[in-house]
Amino acid sequence: MQSFASTNHVGGHPAIRATLAAWLLISATVALAQEESKEDFLKAFPWKRGPAVGKIGAHAEVQVPKGYAFLRASDTQNLLESFGNPTSGRELGLVGPDDLSWFVVYEYDDCGYVKDDERDKLDADAMLKSIRAGNEAGNEERKKRGFPPLKIVGWEQPPRYDTATNNLVWAVRFESEGDEVVNYNTRRLGREGVMEVTLVVDPTKLSASIPAFENIMKGYQFVPGKQYAEFKPGDRIAEYGLAALVTGGAAAVAAKAGLFKVIGKFLAAAGKFIIIGLVAIGAVIKGLFSRKSSAG
DSSP states (O other): OOOOOOOOOOOSOHHHHHHHHHHTTOOOOOEEEEEEEHHHHHHTSOOEESSEEEEETTTEEEEEOTTEEEEEHHHHHHHHHHTTOOOOSOEEEEEEETTOSSEEEEEEEOOOBOOOTTTTOOOHHHHHHHHHHHHHHHHHHHHHTTOOOOEEEEEEEEEEEETTTTEEEEEEEEEETTEEEEEEEEEEEBSSOEEEEEEEOOGGGHHHHHHHHHHHHHTEEEOTTSBGGGOOTTSOBOSSOHHHHHHTTHHHHHHTHHHHHHHHHHHHSSSEEEEEEOOOOOOOOGGGGSHHHHHO
16 A cells, blocks of 8 residues: 655754654555445535535635535544544635545644745745655655655646735645655635645546636635735734745645545545545644744
């Protein structure tokens, strides 16, 4: 079965070594735990069917079209935990088509206002080099633990920032033992933090799902008072910028590589619905790429 690890920038700094001790523990233990009909399983959750408005905590809301359904925070966490995936409590909502052939999870990072002054300076080559460096160290630990190596194939989509929507989007392709996984990531900047949007889908169906996903994103917005354009002097500023959302966040997205692959495939499959066990311990070390660190 596929296992996976996280990626990040690596160096001699003690903080980096300490963080590596945490995120190098990431492994995938994919086990068949239970089988039941997909339809019966999904019916057990209190879905809010579209057309409707889904409240994403106290931060944002999303328009749920007809043919789609929404879960609030606690139910989203229960669903993910049913997959065997440990939750952090930051999961605030989930939306997807009625058959849940793919879905989107919303998590909120209360990091403060992330300045987008790096928007014209995003160096995709440098960021990919940083991610690969972290992955090499991760593979050494994976080898010790008997797990297959994870290779960074490259950008499926280099980081791109949309000034109109304050969206940062990127996608990385991974490979392990001949199997490829694509992580498609969106970060929506707000006045007080960042909404982390994770698309979970069978990688072979990623391209076909993106238009529908983008349509869902068009119906997303921060509530009044929390929108990016409403920033006021004195608001808390995040200690990192756009590049760190990609390089520092790579630990989290790589940790979900197996989740993308396995959950996406069995959600799309007909017949039996498989519940998996997944152990994923990750750490996002955005602070190591903070403005304070770069300044010092």
